[in-house]
Amino acid sequence: MIAAGTLGSHAKKFLKHLGKESFYRLLRVYHEGEKELMARSKEKKKRKAKKRIAIPDWDREGDEGGAFERKCEEWGRRNWMPWLQERLTFPFTVTREEDMNENPFALSAVDRPFSVGHQMEALRLDDESIDGIMIEVVDRDKAGCVPLADCEVIPKSDPNYWPVREYVVWFANQ
Secondary structure: OOOHHHOOHHHHHHHHHHOHHHHHHHHHHHHHHHHHHHHHHHHHHHHHHHHOOOOOHHHOOOOOOOHHHHHHHHHHHOOHHHHHHHHOOOOEEEEEOOOOOOOOOOHHHHOOOOOOOOEEEEEEEEEEEOOEEEEEEEEOOEEEEEEHHHEEOOOOOOOOHHHHHHHHHHHHHO
């Protein structure tokens, strides 16, 4: 509490007019309100921090420090299947971004399941093939497998985003 000797002249007049108990009650209410505002402010800062996604050095434009080359060396030593199994949480949503076997100008491609642009539910990792690690997916009630390297996880805040992103970038650059 504030000692009466430290109050300014206006506060002393207010204290005299209001009464000591009422004045201290008012201070307690004010102090509780300050605590609540501070708690809300901290919570707001936490939410903002969660929204800000840290982009690794290797995935930034203009990497002049060699972070991408170092990451490529790391990826080359990585055993991808167990690494992904350890980090991915199924099921999650992927979007098919590429398909080297699909004609992008074919009108029927839009309607076919597992086509570029489709959002699918990834259920589990499947075997490796010539197209890399495959994932079992469901697209419009049809089950199938697509290359993980053709997919992207959206949004970046999804915990599966960065493991899939690392695999896709490595696969495209090997």
